[in-house]
Amino acid sequence: MLFCSNSDDNMLKNIELFDKLSLRFNGRVLFIKDVIGDEICCWSFYGQGRKIAEVCCTSIVYATEKKQTKVEFPEARIYEETLNILLYEAQDGRGPDNALLEATGGAAGRSHHLDEDEERERERIERVRRIHIKRPDDRAHLHQ
Numbered sequence: 001m002l003f004c005s006n007s008d009d010n011m012l013k014n015i016e017l018f019d020k021l022s023l024r025f026n027g028r029v030l031f032i033k034d035v036i037g038d039e040i041c042c043w044s045f046y047g048q049g050r051k052i053a054e055v056c057c058t059s060i061v062y063a064t065e066k067k068q069t070k071v072e073f074p075e076a077r078i079y080e081e082t083l084n085i086l087l088y089e090a091q092d093g094r095g096p097d098n099a100l101l102e103a104t105g106g107a108a109g110r111s112h113h114l115d116e117d118e119e120r121e122r123e124r125i126e127r128v129r130r131i132h133i134k135r136p137d138d139r140a141h142l143h144q
Contacts, residue, residue, distance in 0.1 A: 004061060007071035014041050014057055014073055021082055028089060029082070041071050045081045047088025053081045 022031035041057035057072045 002068045004068050004070040010071040010073040045085045047085050
């Protein structure tokens with residue numbers, strides 16, 4: 001597998017940020033490194049037992065007829081999703097604050113007392129935010 005020129009630096013930045021955030025939010029957010037999975041660099045965020053968001057840091061680019069993997073460092077997006085996941089944190093054992101979740105768009109302010117039909121409809125509507133980092137000028141950088 002071929003990597004673009006600054007992919008090593010960006011991978012190290014992702015690892016350093018992972019370590020920094022896992023220390024900063026120790027006891028509040030569980031950080032797990034998946035070294036067996038298919039993705040080279042992908043941040044997945046879970047709340048209330050389900051995936052809430054995902055930030056993928058890799059993309060495939062073609063340069064001089066060779067397929068290369070580009071690793072990005074979307075620092076602001078990772079911080080944003082980390083802070084969003086704190087909205088799912090239990091408060092005094094009561095679970096997340098539904099008013100806060102609704103006000104910020106997290107989990108659509110779900111109630112814990114839904115019947116089966118409402119629950120199925122809610123699950124159908126809700127989606128995982130999947131963010132792929134792409135810049136329109138990727139090809140210009142590779143041809144310089």
